[in-house]
Amino acid sequence: MMSKFFTFVSAIAVLAIISPLGTGHANAGTGEFDASNGHFNFCVSVRFKASDAQIKRIKERFNSGSQILADATDNQHRFGNIRVINDSGASKAAEYWINSGSGRAFATLGKYGTRGEHVNLYYDSNFNAKSGVDGDSYTIAHEHVHHAYSIADEYSGPMGNAENAPASAETATLNYSLMDNYFTRGGRGPNGNGTTYTLNELSVKSNHDPDRDTFQSSINNNESDWETIAKSKYPAIAPKALPVSAAPAAHTVTFEDASGNLKTMLVVDRSGSMQTDNRIGFAKQGVTLFTNILKAQDSVGLASFSSSAGVNTNLALATPAHVASVNAAANSLVASGLTNIGGGLQAGLTQLTSQTSRSCNELIILFSDGDHNTGTNPISVIPSIKNEGVAVISVAIGSGLSSSGLSTLQTIGTQTGGEFFQVQNGFQLLVQFARLAAEASNQGILAQQPTLQFQNTEVQSFPLFVENNVSTITVIFTRAQTSDDFSIKLLDPAGTDVTASGGVVRNDVGNAVEFTISSPAAGEWMAEFTANAVSDGRAEFLSFADGGKGALFASVRDENIVFPAPIIIEATPQFEGIAVTNGAVAATVIRPDGGPVNIPLFDDGTNGDFIAGDGIYTAEFRNYDGSGTYTFDVTVNTTPSSQINEGESLFAGIDPANVKVVEKFVRVATTSVIVNNVPDIVRGDIDGDGDVDSNDINLLLTDKNLSTADSRCGDVCDLNGDGVINIIDARLIVPVCTRAACATEN
Structure with missing residues (x-):
């Protein structure tokens, strides 16, 4: 006996495989939703070399799963165009991973369209009819409802x-x-x-x-x-009474076989204000750092904009000759004119969409230091970008943008499945370009230090943990002034400085020096920087690894934060693509005034965390110092007790829990969000409600005698700055209470 949907699904399963391509949505990458027809368009990454028969079965099951989704949503939503990448690829852009072997499926709640977050399925468990063909398809629909709607x-x-x-x-x-x-x-x-x-x-x-x-x-x-x-982010109209019981008419999902190679268009502001703080000069160096980091199979092109916009170098494979042409084009940019962000986006998008072969991993990385003030409204370009499945990473430069200008850049990033960041000055562009190149090319950040300050003869050292299976590590050190003289040592786990050894390639790019180390020894490394003679003393440091099995992804739950609402930061450490539990996860928060605050993240069902022990770590942040951009540098250190998410207990009767030995790794991920309407914050306002009262004292005392690292409110509760939350901090609140006797507002 068959379920009601399968009687018509089997009749069209083959049609779904051979239906003509190009029916409207290219969905080149990160999952997209077309509100005009209710179609989810996305990529599936098969994490093993599947046979033709296996690929055919995968498509059949997704087609059947779409029928169930359509039934469950009263025919309002379904799968539209699905691009399938065989033998891995598009790791960050794919909404579904299909792993080899057996395991329990698992999805992150409400993370559809978020780079790096995906549903984990297993071929032997979810495509082999262990509980019937219907069971496979129901599982796909069930996990999609988690992933898309946060149900x-x-x-x-x-x-x-x-x-x-x-x-x-x-x-x-x-x-x-x-x-x-x-x-x-x-x-x-x-x-x-x-x-x-x-x-x-x-x-x-x-x-x-x-x-x-x-x-x-x-x-x-x-x-x-x-x-x-x-x-939800992808709403449907709820039934007035009970849902429609009858199944809708059958439909056919369109499938394409796709590639997962990275294709990136850099879109750089060359308006007149880019002369300020040598932003245009640092952007030129940043382009060179970016292209140096790309892999041979990646593609890159360059577009720029001022009063007008255009393509400086066409999108093409990152061969040495093409990289040289991109760098030369960047070096020829001259800053003048107005700011046509929309035109720049259109120029970059046209390069991606005109490619003969599209990829599931297509990016536009946009850099701008000002408000859009001429040409095509950039907000109007967003639907076309989304329709093509291209993600935009937008970077605001400096403090000259208005709140509306910052909001526009954030909207461009978040609404296209990309990200938004802000750097405070031109110098910080160097590490920003390098970090984005590393992450785009699927390399993991090992360590990063935002602006450091050195005095003459000062030495600062930073640990780097390199796990097994890493093919190369790269260390980039940047200084604000080329006249500042630094010495650099990279000490391997045996304590040997390898900077002058034969296995290390050094590359100097203006204010930056880059070291690439092949076949690095696993273990604890140390990067040591000595200021020999400095006049400025500002520097930054970044390190990343190619290879390894660890990863970390961070995001904010809501991109529209208005005081006094908290920022809810979420981070998912992954080992071989599966969420890791029992890790040590913490963040350094860079506030608009530049001041850092350290906070822990939790996977215990508190502090905004949905489910304890699922490998998704969360923190609520309210320690605001003003309106503007808040940047979270999140770090995970796995522990001896770390393990992968067991998968949904729904499948306990079908497959054993997911089990893997999680090898030690360290990763860093960055995410940002704009907070609006923050009033002048009073010291001691622990709960961030705009006043200081006994509620703040009680919140502080819940973490009494804890270090700031272990405290849930972190540095905000440490009023005397000694690293421990104690009664002394509580006493320091009393003199600044808003009302007599620290009374609460009636």
């Missing part, structure tokens, strides 16, 4: 096993919820003789979890599935 599980909760529909509602035709255990309920339960999948719908308010014990109730404030969808 949590309805078969378990904080206290263990749970259910959406009560046991009294159990029948052979029970149809809600897809997020419940579709393997054992409804037609798959005893009443249905265990043969037919029937949980095709999502819950509404009237039938959702009456005893409020599921993760969906806990995480989403007792909302039903449909209530959460209606306010």
